[in-house]
Amino acid sequence: GENVEQHPSTLSVQEGDSAVIKCTYSDSASNYFPWYKQELGKRPQLIIDIRSNVGEKKDQRIAVTLNKTAKHFSLHITETQPEDSAVYFCAASISGADYKLSFGAGTTVTVRA
Amino acid sequence: DGGITQSPKYLFRKEGQNVTLSCEQNLNHDAMYWYRQDPGQGLRLIYYSQIVNDFQKGDIAEGYSVSREKKESFPLTVTSAQKNPTAFYLCASSLAMAGGYEQYFGPGTRLTVT
Numbered sequence: 716g717e718n719v720e721q722h723p724s725t726l727s728v729q730e731g732d733s734a735v736i737k738c739t740y741s742d743s744a745s746n747y748f749p750w751y752k753q754e755l756g757k758r759p760q761l762i763i764d765i766r767s768n769v770g771e772k773k774d775q776r777i778a779v780t781l782n783k784t785a786k787h788f789s790l791h792i793t794e795t796q797p798e799d800s801a802v803y804f805c806a807a808s809i810s811g812a813d814y815k816l817s818f819g820a821g822t823t824v825t826v827r828a
Numbered sequence: 829d830g831g832i833t834q835s836p837k838y839l840f841r842k843e844g845q846n847v848t849l850s851c852e853q854n855l856n857h858d859a860m861y862w863y864r865q866d867p868g869q870g871l872r873l874i875y876y877s878q879i880v881n882d883f884q885k886g887d888i889a890e891g892y893s894v895s896r897e898k899k900e901s902f903p904l905t906v907t908s909a910q911k912n913p914t915a916f917y918l919c920a921s922s923l924a925m926a927g928g929y930e931q932y933f934g935p936g937t938r939l940t941v942t
Contacts, residue, residue: 719870758935761930764930766928814927820870
């Protein structure tokens with residue numbers, strides 16, 4: 716099955732700085748890569764996703780890049796704000812009948828004021 | 829945040845007892861999922877269902893059972909065979925499974941077994 720590794724496990728940034736989280740995947744057949752954000756005590760929510768036919772996708776202050784050759788993808792958060800403090804999970808899935816998601820272990824991001 | 833609910837929020841059980849966690853959605857989604865969340869391990873898939881009356885094992889199905897008798901409901905039973913049942917359990921649903929649709933998560937149930 717798919718194996719997703721996520722780094723770093725914790726990340727502390729100064730407000731206004733950028734944050735980058737990296738994930739690698741093992742199965743070259745994976746072609747859908749979502750990112751979920753889980754605030755403390757709340758449920759995970761999708762913040763951005765990318766499919767293998769594009770290399771980069773942006774949505775305001777967040778962006779995701781995908782390198783299919785190297786089998787890794789990254790989440791970039793610019794101009795971080797206190798509300799960006801949360802646990803972020805990357806995931807990967809293989810297209811086909813079921814699109815099961817394999818999640819990374821998560822990155823706890825803390826934005827310091 | 830509405831649309832998919834889980835109950836109860838906290839659940840306490842004695843070792844050796846089976847316990848059923850509820851998951852209901854009113855989003856008219858075909859696919860439903862159960863995940864287990866442990867610190868430092870991300871979300872691990874227990875069971876999933878693409879359609880009523882059909883479900884498949886995920887990566888860590890041992891010691892768990894599910895049913896999908898209605899589109900709206902996907903209860904999870906944690907049996908006494910599950911060696912380490914204390915965890916945070918998340919239910920999710922999506923429009924369909926194929927195609928990479930967004931998964932919507934419930935608020936979760938924290939199960940403590942002593």
